Amino acid sequence: MITIATDGSCIGNPGAGAYGLVAQGNGLLIERAIPVAATTNNEMELRGLLEALLLYADSLQSQGPATILCDSQLAVKGYNEWLDGWRSGGWRKKGGAIAHLALWQEIAFLKSLVGDRVAVQWIRAHQNRGTINDRVDALANACARSQRAVNGPALQDTLDGFAERLAAAYPGRTGTAASVPSPATIRAPGTHTPEDAGTVLSAARRLITDRLGSDPHAIALVTRIDAVLAA
Incomplete structure (x- = not known):
């Protein structure tokens, strides 16, 4: 079983930010954080989820099923509860346009690929217990402040095809x-x-x-x- 924790950080919101992930299990440990000069917290949370899905689809499927942990209610509820309705509604919601539509469509595409092999679950932020979620929180925050990538570039920017x-x-x-x-x-x-x-x-x-x-x-x-x- 693979566990991937994701997080997004934005200094000022909007402001300089970063998204990151920590993946572990079966003897693996993968850490990545990608800086973004001007962004929002919600965008960083969604990009963190997208990067985790891409990592699993591209190179971790042979390791078995995975759980993605995310402290963003927007990302978790969007993935588990809202995507199907948005798609069937022509990618609109009752209140109007969907923020970060292109990111949501990419996430929906990856969800179609990984199916039930990946579960996306909410986890409480800032537990300060040395958890994998605390680890990715610190990673994303440090990257947002330094604007220096950790094990970049991102798959969403470079993956062939x-x-x-x-x-x-x-x-x-x-x-x-x-x-x-x-x-x-x-x-x-x-x-x-x-x-x-x-x-x-x-x-x-x-x-x-x-x-x-x-x-x-x-x-x-x-x-x-x-x-x-x-x-």
């Missing part, structure tokens, strides 16, 4: 899932395709959606990008 497989699973990033690749094919070791215009536009779309959400100008720009990508 992740962006392409995500785009295939969510055409136009509207939440309509196409065929989802098997967990074994999330990464093809030794393969890499040069960055092209489509990859750049997809990355720009993700950034615009994540940062600006339902802003009318952002929606108009995303619509134009979608038209180019579909051409």
Whole structure:
């Protein structure tokens, strides 16, 4: 059994931040923390969860099932209770737009891959008992203050083929899932395709959606990008 604790930190909220994880079990110990110059606490919590899911899907599945521990109610309830409703509702909620939509879609994609092999559970923060959660809390906070990565870069920024497989699973990033690749094919070791215009536009779309959400100008720009990508 693998246990992965995640945490996000933001100095000032908004402000400089970081997200991190500590994974242990079966003789393994993996620590990672990634700084972000300008962010929010919620974004860091979600990126921590996303990084844990990617780590498991990419390299830890052979170790058996995993439990991800997270002290963010937003991340845990979103993963366990809200994702299906958001997807069936066209990626909107009753109150309007979903904050950090692009991150939630990536998390939903990974949830489709790992299925019931991964459980996401809430854990109380700041227990100060030397737990794995206390360890990742200290790791993320130190990274947020120093803005120096620990065992980076992040998989969500570098994993071969992740962006392409995500785009295939969510055409136009509207939440309509196409065929989802098997967990074994999330990464093809030794393969890499040069960055092209489509990859750049997809990355720009993700950034615009994540940062600006339902802003009318952002929606108009995303619509134009979608038209180019579909051409």
